[in-house]
Amino acid sequence: MSRSAPLGAPGEARGVLSSKPFRRLWAALSLSSLGDWLGLLTLLALAAALTADADPMTRAYAVAGAAAVKLAPPVLLSPLAGLLADRFDRRLTMVVADAVRALLYLSVPLAGRLDWLLIAGFLAEIAALAWGPAKDAALTGLVPKRRLDQATRLGVLTSYGTAPVAGAVFAVLASLSWLVGALLPGGGERADAFLTPQTDAALYAAAVAYLAAALTAWALPKPRRSAAETPPTAAPAGPAAVPGAAAENERTTPLATGAQSSDNEATAQLQTTEAADDAAAGNERTAPLATGARSSDNERTEQFAPAPQGTEAASAQPSAQRPEPAQPAEERYRPENLLRTLWQGGRFAGTTPLVRGLLAGMVSVFPAVAAVAGVARLHVASLGAGNAGFGVLFAAVFAGMGLGMLAGPRILHNLSRPRLFAVSMAAAAVALLAAGLIPNMVMAAVLVTLAGCAAGAAWITGITLIHQELEEDIRTRTLGYLNAVARAELLVAVVAAPLLAAVIGDYTLGYGDLSYGFLGTGAVLLIAGVLVLPASLITYRRVDRGGEVALSRELLAALRGVPLPTTDVQQEERRLPGTFIVLEGGEGAGKSTQAGRLSVWLRDEGFEVVTTREPGSTKLGMRLRALLLDREDTEMSARAEALLYAADRAEHVSSVILPALRRGAIVISDRYVDSTLAYQGAGRELVRDDIERVNEWATEELVPHLTVLLDIPPDQGLSRLGGTTDRMEAESEEFHTRVRQSFRELAERDPSRYLVIDAREPAEELTREIQRRLRPLLPDPVPKDAEAITGMMPTIKE
Numbered sequence: 004m005s006r007s008a009p010l011g012a013p014g015e016a017r018g019v020l021s022s023k024p025f026r027r028l029w030a031a032l033s034l035s036s037l038g039d040w041l042g043l044l045t046l047l048a049l050a051a052a053l054t055a056d057a058d059p060m061t062r063a064y065a066v067a068g069a070a071a072v073k074l075a076p077p078v079l080l081s082p083l084a085g086l087l088a089d090r091f092d093r094r095l096t097m098v099v100a101d102a103v104r105a106l107l108y109l110s111v112p113l114a115g116r117l118d119w120l121l122i123a124g125f126l127a128e129i130a131a132l133a134w135g136p137a138k139d140a141a142l143t144g145l146v147p148k149r150r151l152d153q154a155t156r157l158g159v160l161t162s163y164g165t166a167p168v169a170g171a172v173f174a175v176l177a178s179l180s181w182l183v184g185a186l187l188p189g190g191g192e193r194a195d196a197f198l199t200p201q202t203d204a205a206l207y208a209a210a211v212a213y214l215a216a217a218l219t220a221w222a223l224p225k226p227r228r229s230a231a232e233t234p235p236t237a238a239p240a241g242p243a244a245v246p247g248a249a250a251e252n253e254r255t256t257p258l259a260t261g262a263q264s265s266d267n268e269a270t271a272q273l274q275t276t277e278a279a280d281d282a283a284a285g286n287e288r289t290a291p292l293a294t295g296a297r298s299s300d301n302e303r304t305e306q307f308a309p310a311p312q313g314t315e316a317a318s319a320q321p322s323a324q325r326p327e328p329a330q331p332a333e334e335r336y337r338p339e340n341l342l343r344t345l346w347q348g349g350r351f352a353g354t355t356p357l358v359r360g361l362l363a364g365m366v367s368v369f370p371a372v373a374a375v376a377g378v379a380r381l382h383v384a385s386l387g388a389g390n391a392g393f394g395v396l397f398a399a400v401f402a403g404m405g406l407g408m409l410a411g412p413r414i415l416h417n418l419s420r421p422r423l424f425a426v427s428m429a430a431a432a433v434a435l436l437a438a439g440l441i442p443n444m445v446m447a448a449v450l451v452t453l454a455g456c457a458a459g460a461a462w463i464t465g466i467t468l469i470h471q472e473l474e475e476d477i478r479t480r481t482l483g484y485l486n487a488v489a490r491a492e493l494l495v496a497v498v499a500a501p502l503l504a505a506v507i508g509d510y511t512l513g514y515g516d517l518s519y520g521f522l523g524t525g526a527v528l529l530i531a532g533v534l535v536l537p538a539s540l541i542t543y544r545r546v547d548r549g550g551e552v553a554l555s556r557e558l559l560a561a562l563r564g565v566p567l568p569t570t571d572v573q574q575e576e577r578r579l580p581g582t583f584i585v586l587e588g589g590e591g592a593g594k595s596t597q598a599g600r601l602s603v604w605l606r607d608e609g610f611e612v613v614t615t616r617e618p619g620s621t622k623l624g625m626r627l628r629a630l631l632l633d634r635e636d637t638e639m640s641a642r643a644e645a646l647l648y649a650a651d652r653a654e655h656v657s658s659v660i661l662p663a664l665r666r667g668a669i670v671i672s673d674r675y676v677d678s679t680l681a682y683q684g685a686g687r688e689l690v691r692d693d694i695e696r697v698n699e700w701a702t703e704e705l706v707p708h709l710t711v712l713l714d715i716p717p718d719q720g721l722s723r724l725g726g727t728t729d730r731m732e733a734e735s736e737e738f739h740t741r742v743r744q745s746f747r748e749l750a751e752r753d754p755s756r757y758l759v760i761d762a763r764e765p766a767e768e769l770t771r772e773i774q775r776r777l778r779p780l781l782p783d784p785v786p787k788d789a790e791a792i793t794g795m796m797p798t799i800k801e
């Protein structure tokens with residue numbers, strides 16, 4: 004499993020959304036998720052509203068209870084989903100579950116009672132338990148297998164992307180109904196922050212969203228798939244799942260525990276043979292209990308499902324209509340068993356110190372941010388804001404998280420990932436601390452956004468690191484475990500947060516004329532920050548690989564967007580005794596001439612010298628060189644060209660340069676990575692970052708100690724070369740001018756690692772300049788007899 008494409012990459016979304024049936028399913032999922040989030044918001048707000056006159060503790064119980072009924076069922080009752088899964092037609096299940104939820108949410112404002120609020124909320128979640136597996140199975144049926152991962156990721160992204168939307172909708176509806184209430188006769192008294200009509204509007208909106216989702220699901224086509232494909236194990240959706248883990252866990256995570264995955268394999272095998280049986284026996288093998296329901300569902304489905312393209316003619320003839328099984332065996336869904344995952348998970352988690360540190364960090368950040376959602380309603384009330392403020396705060400946390408996931412790693416891309424992880428954790432902690440201490444609504448919204456942003460960045464970085472660090476098998480289990488822990492934590496944190504706030508209570512601290520309102524809800528945020536801060540320090544210790552550049556220096560460089568000159572340190576880390584020198588420059592600049600002169604000088608000094616060049620210093624390289632410089636082959640795409648140079652380089656580094664450096668030799672290479680950056684990056688106008696990444700990988704991040712840039716105007720360099728030109732030399736003047744400019748920019752970026760000289764000077768003068776710069780870098784000379792080895796290495800043309 005390769006690293007996942009970035010979440011929600013536009014290209015990715017476009018790819019899956021080009022399928023019309025999936026677009027429908029996606030619309031149904033979006034509407035349903037919107038309903039979920041609106042439901043959560045209204046339940047929390049209404050619980051507070053209905054207990055507005057009660058004491059703070061009762062109110063906290065009401066809010067915590069509302070959170071519990073909404074979040075506990077997916078955690079505690081996930082085995083039930085297994086019983087429900089595949090018992091009924093999936094499309095019908097989705098429609099019914101959405102319709103039931105719509106009716107339940109409609110009934111809440113009509114009843115206007117706390118006990119019914121809690122019961123209705125709970126029942127709605129039971130309906131959601133049936134909806135989830137049905138949606139996942141529908142996904143398998145509608146999306147081609149190769150797109151399934153993308154579709155699942157888009158689905159998870161949508162589940163969370165709708166959270167800030169719901170927050171904003173809630174805020175707008177609350178403000179509007181407040182306004183209407185205030186304008187009505189006697190409105191002055193009714194414009195109360197806790198007034199239920201404000202939440203009623205959002206409940207109606209949730210009901211409308213569910214109804215629209217039901218209608219959209221109704222229009223879904225009947226799934227058809229080939230029998231041999233294995234079922235997906237869907238990523239969890241809805242408020243109870245965890246963004247990063249779910250997004251990255253691909254489709255196998257929920258079945259992450261050992262027992263489950265073996266179950267799954269067994270099922271997959273079984274299903275393949277069963278599917279064949281199905282085709283022959285018309286699904287007679289189906290469990291008796293389900294048969295009746297299925298066949299009638301099936302008929303209905305046949306009537307409503309649009310015929311697939313190209314089969315209209317066939318289906319017009321009754322004899323051609325052979326009922327297909329409503330629930331083909333290969334699509335049978337195995338839901339996750341969250342409790343089992345939690346129970347079994349700890350055994351394999353944390354195989355290396357880095358992973359242990361990451362896991363510890365991630366499980367400490369998540370509940371801290373979840374606590375914000377738990378206290379948000381009561382906190383905004385204490386800050387004098389009403390439901391609209393609650394909507395804003397809720398939207399702020401989730402929008403912040405989304406932003407952090409998308410932008411965090413990009414903005415600070417020069418910071419090492421383990422450090423980015425720990426720094427993001429600390430930033431989330433500080434933002435929470437400040438949010439807890441500053442009793443002001445606007446500041447709360449800003450700080451909570453920042454905390455969400457930092458937590459989102461930490462989460463996505465942690466997931467990426469886990470992907471990098473762990474082998475596929477253990478990684479899948481780890482992500483599954485993490486997902487399960489985070490969901491359980493979300494439940495505990497959201498429920499416990501309001502209770503803790505009520506237990507702490509509000510205080511006014513006075514000093515002379517000054518007074519400071521210390522809020523119980525603020526204290527919860529403060530505690531969250533206080534807990535995460537030391538956790539971030541411990542995590543930093545664990546995940547930081549040590550011996551690197553000071554964090555402050557690296558952080559500053561990352562914020563300024565400049566790469567850190569870590570090369571010396573990296574070389575040190577590698578403990579390579581050799582010295583790596585590269586000559587760069589345009590055509591005819593005199594690189595080979597200088598390489599030859601320098602090697603003569605260095606050998607005289609007693610060093611083992613390896614002079615080499617790119618492309619073409621290895622067997623493979625020679626073939627690549629022939630391909631790359633063949634004038635006949637003008638059709639090559641720029642990317643292919645860049646990759647071929649990188650391939651040549653990978654072979655060069657691993658079979659020539661690194662072995663020589665390990666021996667302690669001085670390696671002089673005529674061209675290296677900068678040539679690709681200049682020729683393919685600037686010359687062919689490819690994205691420099693992409694080339695850098697590919698080359699970092701190809702070279703195992705080997706960076707020269709010194710790069711000598713022989714700078715010369717292209718026309719003068721080219722005029723020095725006699726005879727025929729190769730494919731690159733034959734490029735236009737503008738091309739070579741861009742190449743020259745790019746070389747100069749690369750040198751300016753990191754002057755400590757470059758020597759730029761005017762290559763128009765006489766060769767002897769150039770050699771002297773290089774010698775002056777090189778002397779301090781050279782190690783103690785080695786015995787003369789090492790030169791024998793040098794003779795074996797590829798030589799530079801003179």
Ligand SMILES: Nc1ncnc2c1ncn2[C@@H]1O[C@H](COP(=O)(O)OP(=O)(O)O)[C@@H](O)[C@H]1O
Pocket residue numbers: 588589590591592593594595596597723724762763764765766767769801
């Ligand atoms: N400093 C210099 N001044 C004038 N001519 C030079 C100088 N250095 C090299 N040359 C000549 O220029 C031509 C190209 O030099 P070469 O070292 O092969 O360049 P490159 O390897 O950069 O393509 C050769 O004929 C060489 O003798």
Ligand SMILES: Cc1cn([C@H]2C[C@H](O)[C@@H](COP(=O)(O)OP(=O)(O)O)O2)c(=O)[nH]c1=O
Pocket residue numbers: 589590591594595616617618632648673674675676678679680682683729731732
């Ligand atoms: C190493 C490298 C070379 N090149 C081009 C530059 C040169 O035109 C050609 C190498 O040919 P070569 O004959 O070795 O040229 P020079 O003597 O000037 O080094 O390949 C790239 O475009 N990208 C690269 O990464």
